[in-house]
Every structure is written in C-alpha cells, then in structure tokens.
Amino acid sequence: MTTVPRLDVVRVDPQDPDQRMLHDAAAALRRGGLVAFPTETVYGLGANALDADAVAGVFRAKGRPADNPLIVHLADPSDLPRLARAVPPTAAALAEQWWPGPLTLVLDARPDVPAITTGGHATVGVRVPDHPVARALIAAAGVPVAAPSANRSGRPSPTSADHVIADLGGALDTIVDGGTCAVGVESTVVDARGDHPIVLREGAVTREDLAATGHDGPTATAPGTRYRHYAPDCAVTIADDVAAGAAELTRAGRRPGVVAPAGTTVPPGVKTLATYRDLPELARVLYHALRDAEAGDIDITVLPRVPPHGLGRAVADRIARAAGQV
Ligand code: TXA
Ligand code: MG
Numbered sequence: 001m002t003t004v005p006r007l008d009v010v011r012v013d014p015q016d017p018d019q020r021m022l023h024d025a026a027a028a029l030r031r032g033g034l035v036a037f038p039t040e041t042v043y044g045l046g047a048n049a050l051d052a053d054a055v056a057g058v059f060r061a062k063g064r065p066a067d068n069p070l071i072v073h074l075a076d077p078s079d080l081p082r083l084a085r086a087v088p089p090t091a092a093a094l095a096e097q098w099w100p101g102p103l104t105l106v107l108d109a110r111p112d113v114p115a116i117t118t119g120g121h122a123t124v125g126v127r128v129p130d131h132p133v134a135r136a137l138i139a140a141a142g143v144p145v146a147a148p149s150a151n152r153s154g155r156p157s158p159t160s161a162d163h164v165i166a167d168l169g170g171a172l173d174t175i176v177d178g179g180t181c182a183v184g185v186e187s188t189v190v191d192a193r194g195d196h197p198i199v200l201r202e203g204a205v206t207r208e209d210l211a212a213t214g215h216d217g218p219t220a221t222a223p224g225t226r227y228r229h230y231a232p233d234c235a236v237t238i239a240d241d242v243a244a245g246a247a248e249l250t251r252a253g254r255r256p257g258v259v260a261p262a263g264t265t266v267p268p269g270v271k272t273l274a275t276y277r278d279l280p281e282l283a284r285v286l287y288h289a290l291r292d293a294e295a296g297d298i299d300i301t302v303l304p305r306v307p308p309h310g311l312g313r314a315v316a317d318r319i320a321r322a323a324g325q326v
Helices: 019-030 052-062 077-082 089-098 132-141 161-171 207-212 242-251 279-295 311-322
Strands: 008-011 035-037 044-048 071-073 103-108 123-127 174-177 188-191 198-201 235-239 256-261 271-276 300-304
Touching: 008 019, 019 035, 019 044, 019 132, 019 174, 035 132, 035 161, 044 052, 044 071, 044 132, 052 161, 077 089, 089 103, 161 174, 161 279, 235 242, 235 311, 242 256, 242 300, 256 279, 271 279, 279 300, 279 311, 300 311
Parallel strands: 008 174, 035 174, 071 123, 103 188, 235 300, 256 271, 256 300
Antiparallel strands: 035 044, 103 123, 188 198
C-alpha cells in the first residue's frame, strides 16, 4: 500500500492573518512538524529550533549540508535571551534599529540551542521577521522557529507558496500561503558579537543602511555562501545590455529569455521573463523569473549586470551565483 503524504495548504490574508487559521500550523510546529511560511524576504521552511529531530527534518527535506547553520526566527525581540548567551551593546542597537526586519544577528548561542540548529557552531543566527503572518505563527507556536529558505539546497529561494510546493511539497506538513514576498532577497547576516557588525551575507539591509546608523564594518563569509546557490535548471549569463546580449545569442541559434529594465525593446523571438523599474523591483522579481526560465521554451537566461551599491550588492551577488560565477 502506498501512502500519499498530506500537505495542508492554509491561505491567509498577509496583512491580517486569522489566528484560527494559524492554530493548526502552530500546533504542527510544536509537535516537531515542518511548516513553510512567508516572511518579508523569502518563504522559510520552519521547525522548532529547540527540537533536534524536527531540525534534522529540515536538513533532510532541503538536502542541506549539515555544517550550514539555520536562522532562528522570533516573534518578538524580547525573546532574544532564549537563544543568545549575551546581547552586546552593538547587537542591542542593531536589533532596536532593524527588528522586525531583514537583518540576522549572529551571537553566541546558549548551550541549550541544539548543535544541529547552529551547524555545530558556537553561535546562533537570529532574526525577527517583518511579516504579520510569520510573527503571528511563531507567537502562536510559542517556540523559536529555525527556518532556512524553503527551497531545495542550491535552488533559487522561494518567493511564493507555489515555489515552495514545487521544491518541497512532498516533505512538508503544512504551508501557510500569504502571497508573494515583498522584498524578494534574503536577510543581511551580520556577526554582531563585537563593536562593529561584520557582514557575513549581503542582503536586504544594505551596507549604506548600516553605515547611516553608525554601524559600518568589515566583511567575512557565512558558511552558507560557500555553496552553489540560486541556480535554476537553465543556463544563465549576465549582460550589460540584456537586449543586445539576447540578440547575439539568438543569432548563435540559442533561445534566450531576459530579465530587462522596463521599456527595453526586446528583440523578436526573445522571451521576457520579467521587467523592473528599479532595484527593489528587480530584487522582488528575480527568483520568480529564474524559476519561470525553467518552465518556458528558452535555453538560456540573460540577467542584467547590476552595479554593486546599496541593494545592488545583494542583487548582484544573487545574479552572479545564479550564473555560476561565484
Ligand atoms: O531572509 C532570510 O534570511 C531567509 C528567511 C526565511 O528568513 N532565510 C534564509 O536562510 O535565507 P538560509 O538558511 O537560506 O540562509 C541562512 C544564511 C546561510 O548563509 C548561513 O550560513 C548563515 O545565514 N548563518 C546562519 N546562522 C549562522 C551562524 N551562526 N553563523 C554564521 N552564519 C550563519
Ligand atoms: Mg537559502
């Protein structure tokens, strides 16, 4: 006899989620289940961060290397001492400034945070997401929620419930569908243990944002940024002028698709995967376009070269990785 895994899809109003709708999803988290949910950046694949067996399920579902730590999500900044052994002044100031929001703080972990959650590190990454559904779900669960992006390891992060179902549908207990994600790139990860934050992963909070509040600092590398990432199942290339790049590929017998600035005249026969007017819009549509590229009748995706300033740093990083250039 075969058993068909049952996936509960719970649709909620992203602005004003009905608590009753989240009740079962919160109970599933408490029981050790896997629950995908929206955040302002991308969808997360959640499990009780303090339940090692539940967290093991996250690594299995994603096919994630065991040494790549998970970000733990809290409903409220005041819960931080449940996870962090100490909250130094810089970390407190960053939390005050950016939470709820797309900034992950890496701090010394309390000893009761399972090693599997921290990837065997002595630190834990924590953030309070700026999404009413995420916060209501975590609050209802009453436990800190470890949640990597809800994609199979190496794939583009999911910015809608459909993306999650495509990658992980068979491995989940519940998915809370709160529509598409407003930001579209992941949180900025900083080591916040010292006097100055060290940026470990570029993300939605820019260096310029950090510098403007007196928090500029050096760069290092998060464990997760060592792995190939954000790669669709389709060739990807980068061009200064995507229309010209696509025209050249067409002449060479390829079938390109483009992500193009709004108003671009796209050559005949070239598929427009997405257009954007500014960087925030490019960030919002990028992962969706990468997934669309797999579905269509194209064999190569042409992405724009983005100047690495402000939000462009995170976007350029994701584009380079999608093209296999990192
Ligand atoms: O926006 C986001 O950050 C999304 C949403 C769901 O919150 N989450 C996300 O998680 O992007 P994930 O697992 O796909 O990426 C987490 C990154 C990885 O590069 C990981 O190595 C790094 O954060 N990270 C997590 N904990 C860390 C720690 N203790 N020390 C250093 N890096 C850490
Ligand atoms: Mg990820």
